[in-house]
Amino acid sequence: MLTTVQALFRILTIVTTKAGQPAPNLDGDRAATLQLIISLGRALQAIERGVRPHLVQCGLGLTEFAVLEVLYHKGALPLGQIRDRILVTGASTTYVVKKLEERGLMRRRVCAEDSRVVFGDLTPKGRALIDEVFPAHVERLRHVTAGLSVSQKRDVSRLLRALSLHARRTTGERITEDD
Numbered sequence: 524m525l526t527t528v529q530a531l532f533r534i535l536t537i538v539t540t541k542a543g544q545p546a547p548n549l550d551g552d553r554a555a556t557l558q559l560i561i562s563l564g565r566a567l568q569a570i571e572r573g574v575r576p577h578l579v580q581c582g583l584g585l586t587e588f589a590v591l592e593v594l595y596h597k598g599a600l601p602l603g604q605i606r607d608r609i610l611v612t613g614a615s616t617t618y619v620v621k622k623l624e625e626r627g628l629m630r631r632r633v634c635a636e637d638s639r640v641v642f643g644d645l646t647p648k649g650r651a652l653i654d655e656v657f658p659a660h661v662e663r664l665r666h667v668t669a670g671l672s673v674s675q676k677r678d679v680s681r682l683l684r685a686l687s688l689h690a691r692r693t694t695g696e697r698i699t700e701d702d
Contacts, residue, residue, distance in 0.1 A: 563683075573667035574660060581656045586611060586619050588656070591628060591645065595653040599644035602631070628652060 571585060578588050589609040594600065597608070606616040620643055623629045628649035634640035645653065668676065691698055 570664070570667050574663045577659060577663055578656070581652070583652075583656065584619075586615065587623060588660070590616070590619055590623060590643070591649055591653045592657065592660075594629060594643060594645045595650070595657065599632075599642045601634070601640050602643055603640075605643050623649070 575585060578585060583591070586609065589611075590605055593605055593608045600608075602616060602620060603613075605620070606613055609616070611619075620629065620631065624631065627646055629643055629645055632642050632644065634642060671679065688698060
C-alpha cells in the first residue's frame, strides 16, 4: 500500500535527484501533469453526467443543488461563503439564490451586526426538498464511483486535498480550517 506522499509523487511524477535538483526527465513531469488535469476534468464530467438527470428530475440544476446542499449541511451562511463553497462567481451565486428564493426554497436576511453581510438560509420547503433529494444523490454518487474501493477513494481524496491545498497556497488563496 502506498503512503499518501508516495502516491502523490507517483501521480504527479515529481522526480528529483538526491541533491533535490530536478531530474533530466522534465518532459515526463510535464506530460504527467497534463494527463492529471485531463483525467480530473474527465472524471468530474462523468460524475456530473451520472447525477445530473436525477437532479433535473427533482427540478434542480447542479448549482442550485450545491447551494441547497451547503445550507443543509452548514446552516445559514453569508452569501460570500456560499459562493466560495460552491465554487462559482458572485454573479452566478446571486442569480441562483434569487431563483431559489422565488421558488420558496431559501431566503436571504441581512446580518443584524453588519448590514453589508447577507445570509442565505433554507426555508422549510427547501429543507424538505433537500431531505428528499440528498439521500438519492449520495446513492448515485456511490454508484458512479463504485469503480474504486473504499480505500482507493480515501487515497484519492487525500491526494486531491493535498493537490488543492498546494495549488491554493501557490496562488495566495486564503485557506481555512474547513479546507
